[in-house]
Amino acid sequence: MSKRLRSSEVCADCSGPDPSWASVNRGTFICDECCSVHRSLGRHISQVRHLKHTPWPPTLLQMVETLYNNGANSIWEHSLLDPASILSGRRKANPQDKVHPNKAEFIRAKYQMLAFVHRLPCRDDDSVTTKDLSKQLHSSVRTGNLETCLRLLSLGAQANFFHPEKGNTPLHVASKAGQILQAELLAVYGADPGTQDSNGKTPVDYARQGGHHELADRLVEIQYELTDRLAFYLCGRKPDHKNGQHFIIPQMADSSLDLSELAKAAKKKLQSLSNHLFEELAMDVYDEVDRRETDAVWLATQNHSTLVTETTVVPFLPVNPEYSSTRNQGRQKLARFNAHEFATLVIDILSDAKRRQQGSPLSSAKDNVELILKTISNQHSTESQDNDQPDYDSVASDEDTDVDTAASRANRQKLLGKDDN
Ligand SMILES: [Zn+2]
Structure with a gap:
């Protein structure tokens, strides 16, 4: 299936053997340790996918392989190839280096600061x-x-x-x-x-x-990548675009669909968002789906005793400095949603994305995303048995992340794909 010679591949960041992850937007292959640093930086810096355990559109994988094989990594390490920089003692990470601080510092300099990228001569404008x-x-x-x-x-x-x-x-x-x-x-x-x-x-x-x-x-x-990914996350299927089906709205298989007043209120608020705010919320939920799925792959492929530590777990979406602090806080709160709440939000977003695509009228946009997230998490605190809303720090612990992943899996089995088109 693939033309690449796996034996000759090394991690783009530390030259360690057999990289098992790819950074899609950087066109590089990276090892587990370096990947843990990439994940902590967020998708706006590096979009990671596991080479074996993440499903790939074939031509997307081909694109990354081509970039990797043609030396795309030298784009990010341009100035390190200069003999003068070797003399100055600047070097890339080694496989033997510690993840923290050595590899992490190098990876941050390389992708976040773009410290080694070839700069154009400064211009006025x-x-x-x-x-x-x-x-x-x-x-x-x-x-x-x-x-x-x-x-x-x-x-x-x-x-x-x-x-x-x-x-x-x-x-x-x-x-x-x-x-x-x-x-x-x-x-x-x-x-x-x-x-x-x-x-x-x-x-x-x-x-x-x-x-x-x-x-x-x-x-x-x-x-349709965004809505397809959300649908796939819940029911493991994607719409049949070739036959004109563009949306799947999964439904809860049992009667656990929340019909309370609060749930209706949350749905109404979602519908009242401007298209722009709705798109932002949908993108944030997409990022959260990616975080949860990548976490699941991470936990399934790691040697727990060595690699699953506080420093390698990504308990909530990392801050994107291009977003407002309110939006970043909203993004991080998504990690607090249990599997059922998160599924409810995803289904509401899918239904509303379809409605908007089909041009149904919108009500006025007075509410904000923050309010919707609040309404949905209030739903949880008033209805479920365990009323203790975990605070932000306790959510960040390993235990909660584990529980959430297991719950996520169980919940996915409860959901049934139902064609809505
Ligand atoms: Zn590495």
Whole structure:
């Protein structure tokens, strides 16, 4: 299935043998220890997936493999390759280094500070630079050279850049040219397959027109990636997009669906969110699903005595400095939801995403996300037997995380996929 020679692979950060994780947005393979640091930095820095135990869309894996094999890691370690830096004593981590502080410090410098990335000469106007880089990206994606595009993206090129003269985005160009791996890379960096060009056509349209059917189907999948992932998390199935089914709304198999006034109130508040706030909440819940699923893979694949310690567990979503503190707090509170509460929230979001997609009218947007999260967790405290709402710190303990994972698994079995389309 894969062309790569696993025996020759080493961790991109510490050169340890047999890396079993990938950082999708960085195009690198990493070992367990380094992965634990990546996870603690958050998905805005590194999107990790296990090479064997996470399901992969085949062309996404191919994209990461191609980047890795073509030396994408040198993008992130550019200045370390300079002999002068070796003389100055700067070096990458070794497999024997301690995770904390050695590997962790190196990984933070490498991906968070971008300390070793090749810098462009300083210019007066940053927006001009970004525009130039984006135009370069726009023309590079028609070729198969993924590393060039990743380098441009790492320097600040915009995946959704709308070229003022050409009247389209890089994803339109890649789709016309049938460059499926470029499309994967652009999508990882946020390119939207539903964007229209100046002729009102989307990348999906151009892929179909050009006879690139695998690419067209994949672009549709990418378009629904968020809701598909949420549905899959609950019921283990995804909608059949090729046959026009775009949503699955799982339902609780038993009568545990919460019909209390509080649950109805939470649903109503969700419906009253502006599209923008709704999208933010859905993205936060997606990140939380990713955290819970990656945690489950992590716990299933680690030697507990050595690697599952306070320093390797990720008990709640790490802070993303680009978000407001209110939003970061809301994101972290998602970890407090037990399996049933979280499933209820996911189902409500799926139902409302479908309603919004189909253009049902919205009520006014007065409420905020914070209030919805509060309403849902109040539901818990008034109804369940154990009324002690754990405070933030106690949720962060290993025990609670374990309980939650087990509950999650049990709950998933209780849920039944039910087609709603
Ligand atoms: Zn490593």
